[in-house]
Amino acid sequence: xxxxxxxxxxxxxxxxxxxxxxxxxxxxLIINILDILRKYSDVNHRLTQQDILRKLExxxxxxxxxxxxxxxxxxxxxxxxxxxYTESERIGKFGEKETLYTxxxxxxxxxxxxxxxxxxxxxxxxxxxxxxxxxxxxKVKGLSNTYFDxxxxxxxxxxxxxxxxxxxxxxxxxxxxxxxxxxxxxFKYAYYDIDKKLHVKEDNGISREYLVNPYQIVAxxxxxxLIGNYDKYxxxxxxxxxxxxxxxxxxxxxxxxxxxxGLENGLNLPTHMAEHIYMFSGKSIRVTFKAQxxxxxxxxxxxxxxxxxxxxxxxxxxxxxxxxxxxIFYWLLQYGQHVEVLEPKELRNRVAETVSDIxxxxx
Numbered sequence: 001x002x003x004x005x006x007x008x009x010x011x012x013x014x015x016x017x018x019x020x021x022x023x024x025x026x027x028x029l030i031i032n033i034l035d036i037l038r039k040y041s042d043v044n045h046r047l048t049q050q051d052i053l054r055k056l057e058x059x060x061x062x063x064x065x066x067x068x069x070x071x072x073x074x075x076x077x078x079x080x081x082x083x084x085y086t087e088s089e090r091i092g093k094f095g096e097k098e099t100l101y102t103x104x105x106x107x108x109x110x111x112x113x114x115x116x117x118x119x120x121x122x123x124x125x126x127x128x129x130x131x132x133x134x135x136x137x138x139k140v141k142g143l144s145n146t147y148f149d150x151x152x153x154x155x156x157x158x159x160x161x162x163x164x165x166x167x168x169x170x171x172x173x174x175x176x177x178x179x180x181x182x183x184x185x186x187f188k189y190a191y192y193d194i195d196k197k198l199h200v201k202e203d204n205g206i207s208r209e210y211l212v213n214p215y216q217i218v219a220x221x222x223x224x225x226l227i228g229n230y231d232k233y234x235x236x237x238x239x240x241x242x243x244x245x246x247x248x249x250x251x252x253x254x255x256x257x258x259x260x261x262g263l264e265n266g267l268n269l270p271t272h273m274a275e276h277i278y279m280f281s282g283k284s285i286r287v288t289f290k291a292q293x294x295x296x297x298x299x300x301x302x303x304x305x306x307x308x309x310x311x312x313x314x315x316x317x318x319x320x321x322x323x324x325x326x327x328i329f330y331w332l333l334q335y336g337q338h339v340e341v342l343e344p345k346e347l348r349n350r351v352a353e354t355v356s357d358i359x360x361x362x363x
Contacts (some may be wrong), residue, residue, distance in 0.1 A: 030072040032060045034106075037073075037083060039146050041105035046086075048102050070101055082107040110143050132169070168224070171241045175226055178214050178249045184231065186211050187247040189239065200245060212237070213255040215267055225279050227267065229260045236262050238279040274304035280326040287328050288320045288343040295338055302331065318342075329354075 036055045041047050047055075049066045056062040056069075077083050086103035110118075118140050122133050141148060171187075178185045188207050190198040200207045211231040218225050224241040257263050262283070275284045291299060293315055300307055308320040321328070325347070332341050332351050341348045 028060075029056075029062060029064060029068065030075060032056060032062065033069060033072050034076055034081065037104065037106040042108060042145055042147070043084075043105055045145070045147060046103035046105045048104070052104070073101075073104060106145075108144065112144055112148055115140055115144055115148065132166075167245055167247070168242050171244050171247050172217065172224065174247045174249055175214050175217055175241070178254075179216070181249070182254045184211055184250045184252040184254055185214055185247055186250060187244045190243045190245050198243070198245065210239075211250075211252075212239070213257075213260075215254075215257055215263075216269065217241070218269070218273065220273060220279060227272070229255060231255060234259070234261050235281065236260060237281050238276065240279075270304070271306070274306060275322055276324045276327055277302055278324070278327040278330060280324050282324055282326050284322050285325050285328075285344065285347070286320065286322050287341065287347060288318060289332065289339050289341040290316055291319050291335075291339045293317055295335070 033052060033056070036052055036059075037047065040051075040055065049069045052069050053064070053066065056064060073083060073085075084103075084105055084107050085101050088100045088102075090098050090100055119137050122136055122140070175185065177183075187210055188200045189210055190200050193199050202208060212226070213229040213231055214226055215229070216227040218227060226239040226241060226244070228237055228239065229235070230237045257267060258265070293313070296309065296317060299319055303321045303323060306322070309317050310320070311318040323331075328341075329347065329350060332339060332347075333354065336351070336355065341351055
């Protein structure tokens with residue numbers, strides 16, 4: 001006989017834990033039926049009352065009649081559980097009409113495709129430690145039923161040789177708390193050295209402590225970043241959460257966001273992310289460059305729908321964007337074979353000098 005020590009009951013408004021070993025057998029029936037519906041049913045795998053009776057016998061050593069199954073499922077529906085079924089009529093032995101209930105299934109909060117998207121997001125992340133990533137994937141898989149495993153069994157997790165900071169989730173919790181309460185945070189910022197370990201940045205041999213006003217956590221390029229302000233300066237800063245260590249929430253009130261240079265009108269997150277494609281700090285500038293026509297799709301991917309196209313031909317287009325100065329510099333180097341920066345002249349000269357220096361290394 002299988003004994004379940006604990007089972008979590010849910011409805012739309014509350015959640016409570018039930019200790020199975022303390023419940024009478026009859027009261028366990030409704031819990032076991034719910035468990036069967038969750039594990040073995042969905043819109044493509046519907047269960048008859050006979051299917052449920054077999055599962056009760058095989059997995060829970062419980063023998064009940066068909067009416068008990070229907071009665072308990074109806075109680076679950078009345079309690080708010082989203083359970084679907086088919087209703088039909090037939091003529092009984094004595095000519096009376098009988099209503100039949102069959103094809104029961106549990107209507108899930110997430111479609112399998114949505115769960116797959118969540119799992120892929122975890123796999124593509126570059127910041128979650130291997131063991132935590134694996135645990136999270138198992139939890140996401142648990143939101144579906146037994147058939148979902150077959151759809152994702154081919155998925156291979158990230159290798160364990162990726163650098164990770166085990167304080168990541170604690171960092172997220174602390175920053176969320178600080179933003180909610182409007183408090184400053186302190187932390188140390190780290191980097192990886194050739195020993196492949198995190199080392200705290202120092203000033204004259206003393207660990208540098210950052211006092212930061214946190215405004216927003218964002219995820220981009222497979223990593224988490226904090227958008228904030230290093231309190232002794234007046235500009236925007238971006239900090240990778242997986243490089244933050246020894247974080248603390250202070251009692252100091254946060255600096256008003258409108259006092260930060262570049263955020264005088266508040267933080268427009270979509271615009272900010274479009275301008276900071278590599279999350280560099282510094283000012284944003286207006287840039288015009290010529291690109292090959294077939295790059296238009298990727299340009300919109302990088303810079304968003306505020307991108308301005310002009311002088312369109314079959315071969316080339318002129319592109320104007322407002323973007324972080326350092327970010328566009330490295331983007332232009334990445335796509336240098338396909339684009340030519342025209343304005344501003346200072347940026348054009350900077351790219352030309354860098355390309356010349358690169359060329360010298362290979363000639």
